Amino acid sequence: MTRYVMTADLNRCVGCQTCTAACKHTNATPPEIQWRKVLDVEMGEFPDVERIFMPVGCQHCADPPCMHVCPSQATAQRDDGIVTIDYDLCIGCGYCMVACPYDARYKVDEARFAYGKKPSLTEALRHDEGRLGVAQKCTFCADRIDEGTAKGLTPGVDPEATPACVNSCIANALQFGDIEDENSNVSELLAENTYFQMHEELGTETGFYYLWNEK
Amino acid sequence: MTISFGSKLQTNWDWRAAFNFMFGGSGSALLLMMAIFAAPQAAPLALALVALVLVGFGLLMVWLEIGRPWRFLHVFFHPQTSWMTREGSVGTVLFPVTIAGALMHSVMLLAFAAVLGFVFLYCQARILKAAAGIPAWREPAIVPLIISTGLVEGTAIAMMFFQGMNSAALWMPGLFTLFIAARLWMWFAYRDALARGKAPAGTLQALTKMHREFIIAGCIVPLLCVLMTFAFELGSWGTFLGGAVALISGWRLKYAIVVKASFKQGYGIGKLRKGRPIIKPPVRRAGDPIQL
Structure with missing residues (x-):
């Protein structure tokens, strides 16, 4: 079995937002829609204050609340754990958006572009009417993974089979791989570091691990 | 931490x-x-x-x-x-x-x-x-609250109708009183559960804001109107007023829960763990759409 997960090393992330830009470029998301975004978090009380940068997005839960509530079966899950949305089935009811504890889903009802009502050449080429009025979110770049694995490449190792945000990360803070494989990069990182899963208490069993070694 | x-x-x-x-x-x-x-x-x-x-x-x-x-x-x-x-x-x-x-x-x-x-x-x-992303909604105490307020509202309309048709029985305001009391109990239980569960501050503030109004308009006024009407045979005005106030307060309650108190879970930093995680495969339930 394969279970793809992502790890984000909070000690490494510098908050450059390159992953956000790479995701937007790869998935052609409209303005204000960020499937991968980086939070700037300040913690503690003066003078004991810490600042971290925290990449967030769909956590590709093993038990995804969004899938269970979806009335149309548009939200589904692959055997490798990736949670998907069928834009042709989705009715845009927004139930998955209120069911997601990670604020990872978006809905855009009208076409919007970076510079006013008229799309740029690139936006015009990549605009997808099918994504209007329906839920959308991070796909872990499932199409890249599928194309890559079809060529015999390894997700998380070979860039052609790895999500765009991971490829773009300048600090190697984001990593991707198969957690079922004990020798994969993510398995080794999790074995060597302390980590947490967001909102673990909700029992969603996320496919996104935050590595964080407290100083 | x-x-x-x-x-x-x-x-x-x-x-x-x-x-x-x-x-x-x-x-x-x-x-x-x-x-x-x-x-x-x-x-x-x-x-x-x-x-x-x-x-x-x-x-x-x-x-x-x-x-x-x-x-x-x-x-x-x-x-x-x-x-x-x-x-x-x-x-x-x-x-x-x-x-x-x-x-x-x-x-x-x-x-x-x-x-x-x-x-x-x-x-x-x-x-x-x-709706797991909204603490004010996913709280289990919301189920009896929504049911009890629905029953109050349904009873209020039915009671007003039968009073208008001059066919209201004495047990009707009794049932209405029972449901009002149940709704009040569920309201307190719901708020307590949210406070215990550390719901977002915005949620607690939105509910606190309407608490007094709900106690007065959702409980005291309807009960006084309906019970006085039947106790002192004051005609039908009390039933209509009490029923209408109970109905509107129920609508106000649900509007507040859905629109005003519905703060998202937000983000979080969880408890740090060490060692290789226990891998949970995708959870499969009957009817889950699986994409092979």
Whole structure:
């Protein structure tokens, strides 16, 4: 079995937002829609204050609340754990958006572009009417993974089979791989570091691990 | 150490969704209460129509909210786990059964419609509970609260109707009082549970803001009006006033829960762990859409 997960090393992330830009470029998301975004978090009380940068997005839960509530079966899950949305089935009811504890889903009802009502050449080429009025979110770049694995490449190792945000990360803070494989990069990182899963208490069993070694 | 931050008000479900819970909840509970109030006879057609108009109006509002309204039939695709599918399915059956029962004066059909009405109300409560991203909704205490306020609203409408027809029985205000007391109890239980569960500050503030109004308008005023009317035989004005105030306070309550108190979970930093994690494979439940 394969279970793809992502790890984000909070000690490494510098908050450059390159992953956000790479995701937007790869998935052609409209303005204000960020499937991968980086939070700037300040913690503690003066003078004991810490600042971290925290990449967030769909956590590709093993038990995804969004899938269970979806009335149309548009939200589904692959055997490798990736949670998907069928834009042709989705009715845009927004139930998955209120069911997601990670604020990872978006809905855009009208076409919007970076510079006013008229799309740029690139936006015009990549605009997808099918994504209007329906839920959308991070796909872990499932199409890249599928194309890559079809060529015999390894997700998380070979860039052609790895999500765009991971490829773009300048600090190697984001990593991707198969957690079922004990020798994969993510398995080794999790074995060597302390980590947490967001909102673990909700029992969603996320496919996104935050590595964080407290100083 | 766990830290939570970044909670903000959800805007995906606005007043249109709230209207479904407000009017759909009242209408579905009315189907149940009119059957009880009219027993052993069939409930009047006019009251059945009021119930259906309320439920239908709520569903219409939801339809206006969805991004792809012409795909509405897809809402029936996931009865295995989606409470929205279940609500839609029950709502679809509820209309013909109620209309047929009311037109044919069939006690059996209207009793079936009453059961469907209660199931519809229950589905609404479970829809909110399944919304794991909104602490104010996923709190289990929301289920009895939504059901109890629906029953208050349905009873209020039925009681006003039968009072208007001069056929109100003495036990009707008794039942109304019981439901008001139950709703009050559930309201306190709900707020306590949210406070214990460390719900977002915005949620607690929104509910605190309406607490006094709800106690006065949702409990004290309706009880005083209705009980005084029946105790001192003051005519029907007290029933109408008490019923209307209880009904509107129920709508206000649901509007506040759906629109004002619905702060998102936000983000968080969890408890640090060390060592290779226990890998949980994707959880499979009956009816889960699996993409191979």
